[in-house]
Amino acid sequence: MLYSDDPTADEKIREDCVPGAPHVSFYYQAGVDMAFINPQPHSGLFEAKLPVMPGDTPLKLAIRIVKHHRQIKDPKRVSIWRYEDPDLGPRKIPECDNLEKGKIKLSVDTPLDVDVEKKSVSINVDGKRIDLGSRLVYIVGP
Secondary structure (H helix, E strand, O other): OOOOOOOOOOHHHHHHOEOOEOOOOOOOOOOEEEEEEOOOOOOOOOOEEEEEOOOOOHHHHHHHHHHHOOOOOOHHHEEEEEEOOOOOHHHOOOOOOOOOOOEEEOOOOOOOEEEOOOOEEEEEEOOEEEEOOOEEEEEEOO
């Protein structure tokens, strides 16, 4: 939401927006579609296909997952995990007693590097670029 006196607002917003007559502008931000898988048994939470956009962090993805799954109320309960091996990790059968095996938790403020043209999402760890593949895992904690 932008106000008419916001310097980043479009000129049309600044001119046409008056009290009682708001101006609505829609825009599209390109992103990369990824699958978010929940391996928790008996949770009722399944796979969600959501876009990952430039400037996203795991916290923003958790908020998007909460909007997708209405039974999750608090995005702070959602943690995002990546596979150690993004190619073979999603192909392995998850172990119900050890959901974190073969996965690495992403910090809530980790910036995600999104390349829309190549349709890839990666992170930088110690100066090294790590591709996240096309699937991430989300786990809902207590």
